[in-house]
Each structure stands twice: as C-alpha cells, then as structure tokens.
Amino acid sequence: MTRVLLCAIPVYGHVMPLRRIARDLVERGYDVLFLTGSLFRTAIEQTGARFCPLPAEADIVTGFDELFPERETIRSPAERLEFDAQHVFARPMVAQHQAIQALLAEDGAEPTIILHDTVFLGVWPIRHGAPGIEPLGVVGIGVVPLPLADIDHAPFGYGLLPDSSVEGRDRNRRLAAEARELTDAGSYRELVAGFQRAGATEPPPQMSRGLVCVPDRFLQLSIESLDYPRSEPLPPQLRYVGALPPEQDIEATLPEWWDEVVAADRVAVVSQGTLANANLGMLIEPTLRALADLDVLVVVCTGRDVTPTDVPANARVAEFIPFDLLLPHVDVLVSNGGFGGVQQALSHGVPLVLAGSTEDKVEVGARAEWSGAAVNLATGEPDESDIRKAVEETLQDPSRTERAGQLRSEYAARDPYQAIVNAIEELAGGQG
Structure with a gap:
C-alpha cells in the first residue's frame, strides 16, 4: 500500500x-x-x-x-x-x-x-x-x-x-x-x-x-x-x-463515585485541559466556588495528580475520566476552550461555557459562541459571578442544548x- x-x-x-x-x-x-x-x-x-x-x-x-x-x-x-x-x-x-x-x-x-x-x-x-x-x-x-x-x-x-x-x-x-x-x-x-x-x-x-x-x-x-x-x-x-472520535481507553478506571454521575439530574464538568492545568486558580477553583450552592453535581477533571482547594459538597474530583464515557451524562462543560475538547463536547451534544485567552482559544471561543452552543467569557481568568451566570443560563435556557444537539447530528454525519x-x-x- x-x-x-x-x-x-x-x-x-x-x-x-x-x-x-x-x-x-x-x-x-x-x-x-x-x-x-x-x-x-x-x-x-x-x-x-x-x-x-x-x-x-x-x-x-x-x-x-x-x-x-x-x-x-x-x-x-x-x-x-x-x-x-x-x-x-x-x-x-x-x-x-x-x-x-x-x-x-x-x-x-x-x-x-x-x-x-x-x-x-x-x-x-x-x-x-x-x-x-x-x-x-x-x-x-x-x-x-x-x-x-x-x-x-x-x-x-x-x-x-x-x-x-x-x-x-x-x-x-x-x-x-x-x-x-x-x-x-x-x-x-x-x-x-x-x-x-x-x-x-x-x-x-x-x-x-x-x-x-x-x-x-x-x-x-x-x-x-x-x-x-x-x-x-x-x-x-x-x-x-x-471531529476525530476519542480513543477508546479499555483500561480506564472510573472513580468510586461514578454511580453518582449516572444518577444525577444535572451534571456540570469543569476542565482546564491536558496542558494549561498548572494553575487551578484560573478556572477550576473559581468554578467550584461559583457553583457550590447550585443543585448540580460538579465533576472536576484536573488533568494531573492534584486536588483543588476547598472542594464543596456538590463536587467530585478526578485526575482523568475518558470524555467518551463522561460526556453522555453531562449538561454543561466549563472549559478553557481547547479545539479538540470543544469538538468532543459538541459531538456529544453538550453546550459549553468557555474561558480561554491563549494559543488559538480566543478563536475557538468566538466560533463556539457564534454557533449558538456556547457562552464565551472571552478571558482566561473569569469572575465567579460570570461563570455562575453563564452556567445557570445554559442549564435553564434550552436553546443552547438544542443547538448543541443539532451540531451533534452534523458531526455524526x-x-x-x-x-x-x-x-x-x-x-x-x-x-x-
């Protein structure tokens, strides 16, 4: 060949x-x-x-x-x-x-x-x-x-x-x-x-x-x-x-609290990706504080062996969970806007809240916002109030979820x- x-x-x-x-x-x-x-x-x-x-x-x-x-x-x-x-x-x-x-x-x-x-x-x-x-x-x-x-x-x-x-x-x-x-x-x-x-x-x-x-x-x-x-x-x-589908990780070990994810009425995931995760204070920790008293299960994917400070009662922390297993249970993803991760979310019909300002992330965030399936906070260090408002709007307004579902069909084709x-x-x- x-x-x-x-x-x-x-x-x-x-x-x-x-x-x-x-x-x-x-x-x-x-x-x-x-x-x-x-x-x-x-x-x-x-x-x-x-x-x-x-x-x-x-x-x-x-x-x-x-x-x-x-x-x-x-x-x-x-x-x-x-x-x-x-x-x-x-x-x-x-x-x-x-x-x-x-x-x-x-x-x-x-x-x-x-x-x-x-x-x-x-x-x-x-x-x-x-x-x-x-x-x-x-x-x-x-x-x-x-x-x-x-x-x-x-x-x-x-x-x-x-x-x-x-x-x-x-x-x-x-x-x-x-x-x-x-x-x-x-x-x-x-x-x-x-x-x-x-x-x-x-x-x-x-x-x-x-x-x-x-x-x-x-x-x-x-x-x-x-x-x-x-x-x-x-x-x-x-x-x-x-988008390329994620590789199947047949040896992935799910956290002991995985059943909570499957049973939860509403799940929000927050991730800073695979590289820009040295400082959890940029997005993960502000998101935990912003969503601490919301009726939503917050799943944190840290990308490395570290635990955020002050994890609230409604949050669960893992270093890594394969997105192909996690995303079918997710209602909103809070992310710094890596191109691959955003497309994985949209190919599963998951709307996004994006907070990125480095590399190509400003362009990813703007395009995702334009698509109608994301809120673009247009900064790498968003305020807690802005995160909370964006997540609440996404959970309460079905339009972004519906639009993400339309994009999922386009990816599937x-x-x-x-x-x-x-x-x-x-x-x-x-x-x-």
Whole structure:
C-alpha cells in the first residue's frame, strides 16, 4: 500500500490528533512513518508507526514559556500568536524540510503521501521551487480553527465575531493592515529567509492562506457550523470532515463515585485541559466556588495528580475520566476552550461555557459562541459571578442544548478517518 508520512510540530494538541490518524492507517495496512519531536517517541511507537525524530533545531523538549521566556510578557492574543508563528511555525521550517527530504530519499522508499498538521510548514519549500524530491501528494490536517482570511472576518487571533456591515468591513481591513505589519516584521520575514536557505525559487505565500492552500487537500477536523459564514469563496482543496472520535481507553478506571454521575439530574464538568492545568486558580477553583450552592453535581477533571482547594459538597474530583464515557451524562462543560475538547463536547451534544485567552482559544471561543452552543467569557481568568451566570443560563435556557444537539447530528454525519483515506487514495491514484 501507499507509504504515508505524518508530520506534526512537537506540541501535544498537534501531535495527538495525528497520532490517532496514524493508528487508524496502521490498522488499515498502510506503511506509516511519523515525524515529530523526541518527547513523543513512545506515544508514536505505540501506534505501530515508525517514529522519525525531528532534528534538534525543529524539536521542542520543554514548554513554550520555558523555551521563550519573553513570550509570557506578551498580553495580546494576536501578538502572542504572531510570536508563535515566527518562532514555532516558521523558524523550524527549513529543518523540517530537510528531515522530510531525508526520509523521501531513503533507499527503496515508496512514493509517499505526506499528512501534516495545520502549522507544520516543512513541505512549503519543495512546493515553491526548492530542489529535492516531491512527495506523491500533500494533505493538510486542520487541528485548529480554520485560519483562512475573509473580508467579513477580523484577522485570526483577535477573537472577534464576524461583521459584514460597512463598519465591520472597515474594522476588518484596519485590523488586517495592523496584523500585516506584525507579520511582515516577524513571521513572514522568517519565511522569506527560510525559503532562501532552502533554495526556493518562488516567494512564500501569506501564512493564513498558505496553511490551507499549499497542500493538495486540506481536511479540517471540524464542521461548517463551527466556522463563520464567508463572502469569499473557499479554496477547492478544503473539506470539513468532522471531529476525530476519542480513543477508546479499555483500561480506564472510573472513580468510586461514578454511580453518582449516572444518577444525577444535572451534571456540570469543569476542565482546564491536558496542558494549561498548572494553575487551578484560573478556572477550576473559581468554578467550584461559583457553583457550590447550585443543585448540580460538579465533576472536576484536573488533568494531573492534584486536588483543588476547598472542594464543596456538590463536587467530585478526578485526575482523568475518558470524555467518551463522561460526556453522555453531562449538561454543561466549563472549559478553557481547547479545539479538540470543544469538538468532543459538541459531538456529544453538550453546550459549553468557555474561558480561554491563549494559543488559538480566543478563536475557538468566538466560533463556539457564534454557533449558538456556547457562552464565551472571552478571558482566561473569569469572575465567579460570570461563570455562575453563564452556567445557570445554559442549564435553564434550552436553546443552547438544542443547538448543541443539532451540531451533534452534523458531526455524526461525518467520518473523518474515511475522508482521510479517500484523500490519500485520490492522490496516490494521480487525482491531484
């Protein structure tokens, strides 16, 4: 069968979706390689794929804030995103390109289809005239909200709702010019320098469009209803393919109080995700205080071995409960807005209260609010009163739950794994 090379920047939320794809492709009989950071070797090898380490200059072996201490001082989400675009997306591009070329040039290597996460740019040089071996085809996998610009949208990273009015489009043009100044001095300049080092003969595209348009196919792991309406046509290679289902954890141990979850009339879950959980005072502990006297069972998923302070009588705490087991019993999820977790909730018909301000979370929150299935608090450290109000409104007003149910049906109609296989086979068969 066709050889498939998966590539992901060494960041949890980018590697893990592609890890699930790797496992599925291995089970289907594909020869699968996975190029990513050294921290993920064991996780990748467990899928049956061949692990291929990124070179040191493209690897990330610690947290962003430890690697780039100056990043912590950047308060604007848009400016922080541009910092990441320059240092985490664009700067490693040439090393990624060289690693890909080494794998494509291996003795006896079959023609290869490349699958890469949204912001892995290692295929860009070869697609713009750099010397080397062309892959058989390239498939982008959208693991963050669609970054594609539109006249009705503010630039990605500002977290603003779309506005197609005359005033709104004026706002969008003004912010786009502001964002262009940032990128020209940072990430785009980094791309130009990288293209020169790699020997590319064409200039790099603007990042927001290139992320979607450089691949032959771009499969967005989401649904149309979790994106904004657009006035400009979408690129022909774009497909919305739904969310990846969570991996089944057959060895999961449920907490001793699990029967309370099953029997409860109303269940609220609060989680800060798998990474942004070092400080429970940002969301988990304020939520516990906010909901302490409500008639609702509050389930806390800490993501690590720690217990919040002052756990009220109506709360239960676990380090981890598989969402595929938990979400069917949940009435509202309070979350910091990771893209994958939000989609898991909506694919189960669970409405959300979102409080995120880092990475792509401002865009996730805004899109979920626009969909009608979430309250977006638009901050990473919300007030207790705002949390309580949002949860009460969600529990009392059926409109968000009804809308989440509609989105669940839209997710259920998609098969992302089959869509990925279809794209691979189309490109392997010469249907470019």
